[in-house]
Amino acid sequence: MTRVLITGGLGFVGSNVTVSLLKSGYDVIIIDSLINSSKKRLIDINNILNLFNSHKKGKLFFVKLDIRNSEDLNRTFLKYNEKDDPIKAVIHCAGIKSVEESVSDPLSYWDVNISGTLSLLSIMKLHKCHTLIFSSSASIYSQNINNPVTEKSLLKPINPYGNTKLSIELMIEDLNKSEPEVWRISNLRYFNPAGSNLEGLLGEDPKTTPTNLFPIILDVLKKKLDKLHIYGNNWPTKDGTCIRDFIHILDLSEAHLATLNFLLENKPQILILNIGTGLGTSILEVVNTFNEIDNVFVPFEFDKKRKGDVPILVACNDLALDTIKWNPRRTIKDICIDCLKTIKL
Numbered sequence: 456m457t458r459v460l461i462t463g464g465l466g467f468v469g470s471n472v473t474v475s476l477l478k479s480g481y482d483v484i485i486i487d488s489l490i491n492s493s494k495k496r497l498i499d500i501n502n503i504l505n506l507f508n509s510h511k512k513g514k515l516f517f518v519k520l521d522i523r524n525s526e527d528l529n530r531t532f533l534k535y536n537e538k539d540d541p542i543k544a545v546i547h548c549a550g551i552k553s554v555e556e557s558v559s560d561p562l563s564y565w566d567v568n569i570s571g572t573l574s575l576l577s578i579m580k581l582h583k584c585h586t587l588i589f590s591s592s593a594s595i596y597s598q599n600i601n602n603p604v605t606e607k608s609l610l611k612p613i614n615p616y617g618n619t620k621l622s623i624e625l626m627i628e629d630l631n632k633s634e635p636e637v638w639r640i641s642n643l644r645y646f647n648p649a650g651s652n653l654e655g656l657l658g659e660d661p662k663t664t665p666t667n668l669f670p671i672i673l674d675v676l677k678k679k680l681d682k683l684h685i686y687g688n689n690w691p692t693k694d695g696t697c698i699r700d701f702i703h704i705l706d707l708s709e710a711h712l713a714t715l716n717f718l719l720e721n722k723p724q725i726l727i728l729n730i731g732t733g734l735g736t737s738i739l740e741v742v743n744t745f746n747e748i749d750n751v752f753v754p755f756e757f758d759k760k761r762k763g764d765v766p767i768l769v770a771c772n773d774l775a776l777d778t779i780k781w782n783p784r785r786t787i788k789d790i791c792i793d794c795l796k797t798i799k800l
């Protein structure tokens with residue numbers, strides 16, 4: 456079986472990608488420091504796999520490890536790099552991701568995201584593991600660009616989180632340029648991942664106060680928050696609220712699987728892809744979609760616009776559709792329904 460190491464594999468994205476890969480027969484070694492996740496996710500992943508009857512299932516391993524610790528990382532590669540079964544690829548999801556926190560504590564973001572990636576790439580190079588998928592973000596694009604956003608649109612992040620994501624892309628590009636004949640790399644620029652797997656076990660469950668829209672709405676429905684704040688109601692959009700490209704976590708996971716298969720089957724290259732649906736949904740439309748579901752009502756109030764928000768951010772995903780032969784299939788309603796499965800109302 457092909458072995459893949461997933462950093463941050465117990466987080467929201469990493470755990471869903473892990474399930475996708477295991478179901479397709481890859482062996483997965485998760486490494487995670489548990490800074491924003493817990494070991495319960497391992498049980499959830501195993502429970503999901505037990506529901507899935509197939510001889511193809513891969514094996515799952517877990518190592519608690521901070522990727523900044525290159526000695527431990529090296530030991531992990533030595534341990535799991537079996538002679539006939541080396542670690543073939545790394546999917547690099549580990550990182551911290553709150554825009555607000557990155558503004559108040561930028562050095563932590565440079566430390567975890569940049570030092571962590573530097574350590575990981577050095578150990579990958581040492582062990583001749585040359586296939587990498589990196590969790591990048593739409594937050595690296597400039598605020599002043601036309602929609603839909605293509606991979607060639609201007610890059611100009613406006614916060615420390617986005618700066619670290621762009622810097623990592625540049626670090627990876629430099630590494631690729633040093634030995635383009637060996638590296639197989641993809642930077643996946645996620646738009647707004649949301650939802651959960653179909654069993655409602657692997658939703659977005661941050662340890663600290665949530666900052667993404669869907670976990671905030673879930674906190675409102677769980678009555679941890681009294682209402683949703685919608686920032687601005689006079690943006691130049693159809694209903695005055697911001698428009699974003701929300702992508703179901705299962706579609707995002709399938710994009711990783713398709714990218715991995717593509718990289719392993721094709722010649723060395725670097726591939727930069729937007730991973731979004733190409734469809735925009737306003738914040739008010741998200742609230743209304745929740746409210747269409749029986750017994751669900753999301754109270755909200757309009758608030759002042761936030762500095763740094765843009766009215767519309769929607770992906771052009773043509774390149775991903777053409778290259779990795781992937782197609783996002785789930786709707787905004789699917790995202791809302793699957794999100795709700797993670798809580799008992």
Ligand SMILES: NC(=O)c1ccc[n+]([C@@H]2O[C@H](COP(=O)([O-])OP(=O)(O)OC[C@H]3O[C@@H](n4cnc5c(N)ncnc54)[C@H](O)[C@@H]3O)[C@@H](O)[C@H]2O)c1
Binds near residue numbers: 462467468548
């Ligand atoms: N979820 C989003 O909205 C979104 C959007 C764009 C990009 N991304 C990127 O995707 C990646 C995964 O996001 P997520 O939503 O799954 O976040 P998450 O916080 O749920 O998962 C990240 C995981 O990485 C682990 N981690 C953090 N620092 C680590 C370290 N130094 N060593 C080992 N493990 C570490 C955390 O414990 C957590 O389990 C992140 O890099 C994030 O920046 C996420």
